[in-house]
Amino acid sequence: MTKWKLPHITKPINIIVGGYGSGKSEVSVNLARTLVLDQDFKNRPISILDLDIVNPYFRSREASVELEKLGIEAINPEGSEYYADLPIILPQIKGVIQNAQGTVICDVGGDDVGARVLSSLETSFHRKSYDMFLVLNANRPFTSSVASTQKLIGEIESSSRLRFSGIISNSHLMDYTTADTIIDGIKLSEAVSKEINLPITCICAETKILDLMTKNKIKYPVLPLNRSLLKPWE
Amino acid sequence: MAKVLMKGNEAIAEAAIKAGAKNYFCYPITPQTEVAEYLAKRMPEVGGVFLQGESELAVANMLFGAAATGKRVFTTSSSPGISLMQEAISYMAGAELPTVIVNIMRGGPGLGGILPAQSDYFQSVKGGGHGDYRLLVLAPSTIQEAVDLMMLSFHLADKYRNPVMMIGDGMIGQMMEPVEFPDKFEEDELPEKDWAITGAKGRKPKVAKSLFLDPHALEDNSWKLHAKYEEMKKHEIRFEKYKMSDKNEIMLVAYGTMARICQTAIDHLESEGISVGLFRPITLFPFPLQQIQDEAVKKNIKKVLVIEMSTAQMMEDVERAILGKKQIDFYGRTGGIVPSPEEVVNKIKGMVAKKAKSKKTAAKKTSKSKKKA
Structure with missing residues (x-):
């Protein structure tokens, strides 16, 4: 078992949004995997909804087989729509959200453009209670400062018609990530958190980096990541 | 500069700006649309032009016009979009206009699909348009290399007065890797663009064209182009x-x-x-x-x-x-x-x-x- 305190997920609907390439899909997949193993969530169904309508590749649906094996329900477009980058909302999506018995994780496309899909489901989200998390990678060009991140937050809230509940600090440089990358990322998340009064829900990092870090380095809950959405040669 | 994490499409866009290319014309198509999306944000910040045309045909002909002014110009598209641009690409090669064209390839033929492919090799390398012409074609395998080759493309286009094409399968556009940009793009000296159309005040008018009705003039032009391609074979082979x-x-x-x-x-x-x-x-x-x-x-x-x-x-x-x-x-x-x-x-x-x-x-x-x- 991990030495880290895991993020505290309390709501039935958990919406994962953020800038392009902030790592939303990887965070969603890992959050689902972590919750299914968490004793607190025992006997509660976990499902993951791929609501990415803007990216053509590297989407959480690619991890479906692996997640279903763990007992996580993965809801994706089927047939040839699986491969499309069209704005398709499956008819059963609203039902899944409204009838959710357990915990639902919604993986959403990047920026305000990707988050727009949420506004069509807004009433369903409000009927159930939801948390919406901002995945933040300080090493991405449009979220490298407090001002630019704040701008993105405003844009996403306006296009989704939903409000943020917390920040998931997910700073990384893929294989070039070091403990410093994580720490520097936390600094940006803290600055944003302070500026707009939004709590830090958790910190994400690959387990191999976390292994190198001592517990007192991070004062927030931690979601350890094991990458699922790999490039063909990885 | 420190490393940043970028999607291939974004990195290609930023590399063009670093190489001084501030005239971008485009028409969106998966899997390269993020280039356009990125430049729609960035071009106004650097005083450049972002223009979405009404079609790929329009875009390619805008490139012809803009390239004739001697400024660095470029477009990006994906397979079916590149097919639509072929006529103007042949015209630019014929008129010796430097341009950079990026093809983030998807599966074909026809409308095909949106996933990665390398099936536009013939189109890029053997001349997708008509006539005796060649493109200088570069193929990166990492995002950092895409950045480096994108900048180099502009240099080579100017050096040879010829369109340069950079091709990558869809993954080059879509995947993310850490990249580093130089503070300044260092390049060798280039010949003066005495052919550029900049307004004929106080000098004779210049014409950029690929129409040569006299067969001798057309043949001369084709052999002149051929000589450039032979020079490329001598100096530009990379592996x-x-x-x-x-x-x-x-x-x-x-x-x-x-x-x-x-x-x-x-x-x-x-x-x-x-x-x-x-x-x-x-x-x-x-x-x-x-x-x-x-x-x-x-x-x-x-x-x-x-x-x-x-x-x-x-x-x-x-x-x-x-x-x-x-x-x-x-x-x-x-x-x-x-x-x-x-x-x-x-x-x-x-x-x-x-x-x-x-x-x-x-x-x-x-x-x-x-x-x-």
Whole structure:
């Protein structure tokens, strides 16, 4: 078992949004995997909804087989729509959200453009209670400062018609990530958190980096990541 | 500059700005649309022009006009979009206008699909448009290389007064990797653009055109272009070798991200005692014909294996390089299916096993014939 305190997920609907390439899909997949193993969530169904309508590749649906094996329900477009980058909302999506018995994780496309899909489901989200998390990678060009991140937050809230509940600090440089990358990322998340009064829900990092870090380095809950959405040669 | 994490499409866009290209015309198409999205944000910040045309035809002709002014201009598209631009690309080659065109390839033919492919090799390298012309074609395999080659493309376009095309399969556009940009793009000195149309105040008017009704003038122009392509063959061939040694039994030839899959396969085979090397062309025109031949004819190389995300296109250039001096085999997946390193490993193991088997049968035959004697 991990030495880290895991993020505290309390709501039935958990919406994962953020800038392009902030790592939303990887965070969603890992959050689902972590919750299914968490004793607190025992006997509660976990499902993951791929609501990415803007990216053509590297989407959480690619991890479906692996997640279903763990007992996580993965809801994706089927047939040839699986491969499309069209704005398709499956008819059963609203039902899944409204009838959710357990915990639902919604993986959403990047920026305000990707988050727009949420506004069509807004009433369903409000009927159930939801948390919406901002995945933040300080090493991405449009979220490298407090001002630019704040701008993105405003844009996403306006296009989704939903409000943020917390920040998931997910700073990384893929294989070039070091403990410093994580720490520097936390600094940006803290600055944003302070500026707009939004709590830090958790910190994400690959387990191999976390292994190198001592517990007192991070004062927030931690979601350890094991990458699922790999490039063909990885 | 510090490393940033970027999607290939964004990195290509930023690299163009770094190379001083501030005139971008585009029409969106998956999987390259993020280039346009990124530049729609960035161009106003750097005083550049972002213009979405009404179609790829319009975009390609905007490039012609803008390139004629001597400014650095570019577009990006994906396979079917690039097909639509071919007429204007041929015109720009004929009129000797420097342009940079990026093709983030998806599966074809026709409307095809949106997943990665390398099936526009012929279109890029053999002339997708009409007439006696060539494009200088570059193929990166990492996002950092895409950045470096994108900047270089603008230099080479100006150096040769010719359109340059950079091609990458969809993954080059969509995947994310850490990249570093130079503070300033350092390039060799270029000839003055005395051909640029900048307004004829106080001088004779200039014309940028590819129409030559007099056949002698047209022939002269074609031979002039030909001479430039010969110069490119002399000076611009680029390639990279991976784990090539005199222990190799098999030599792979692959480009773009396909080469990275091959590298993973090579590392795996090495751990099992099978020695394989990789030759990766970076320029697809000019193609490293001689360099491939020099490696392939080496005694230790039993077979050459070409691997592509197509049904065998670069294969024809490798055949042209090797001229029947070594046996060539091919492995390919297409339509958006990316071969896995395991597939490549299995293909190579199959080749090695076959060879061992044929050696055995040959040995048996000799022992039999000895008995007979």
